[in-house]
Amino acid sequence: LGACSDKGVSSSLSEVSETPSESPDEPTGDPSSEETPPVEEETPQESKFILLFGDDVAEGTKEFITEVISERVSLPIEIGVECDEKWNPNSRLLSFGKTGASSDLFGDSPLDGLELEGFRVKTARACGLDTMGAIGKGRATDSATSIGTSFGAFALLEEFGFGFWH
Secondary structure (H helix, E strand, O other): OHHHOHHHHHHHHHHHHHOOOOOOOOOOOOHHHOOOOOOOOOOOOOOOEEEEEOOOOOHHHHHHHHHHHHOOOOOOEEEEOOOOOOOOOOOEEEEEOOOOOHHHHHOOOOOOOOOOOOEEEEEEEEOOEEEEEEEEOOOOOOOOOOHHHHHHHHHHHHHOOOOOOO
16 A cells, blocks of 8 residues: 555656657557547437439339338438438338349349339348339330339338238
């Protein structure tokens, strides 16, 4: 206990402070005098319900899906086309048409083997998240939007329990 007396502590501190270090960044030997840079922890984004829509999805289909989903989920909804590596891993992702998640879900040639107006629905990991997706072909090979993707979107929503009048 004698080594920890007030007199002993103050004299050792004065010795340290009187001895200049060779460079300002070099530690002085007293751990309490070293400044520790603040650790910046990246806060993950909050969990979201993410809807990705490709350019091949008709505007009316996008609006309908967004409305139906937003009425029934409690998570904030984010709408986009591409994946975001900063998404919270607890987020949910639905992908419709040719999006950043398409190749993860359906491979590099997702429309191969589909007939006109045909579609595929699949569940897999995409963009680092558990994902459900739908993609399809249009009524013609040069269609700007794809009725097949719309059909696939409705089939995917039926998997969630949504019912539609035909």
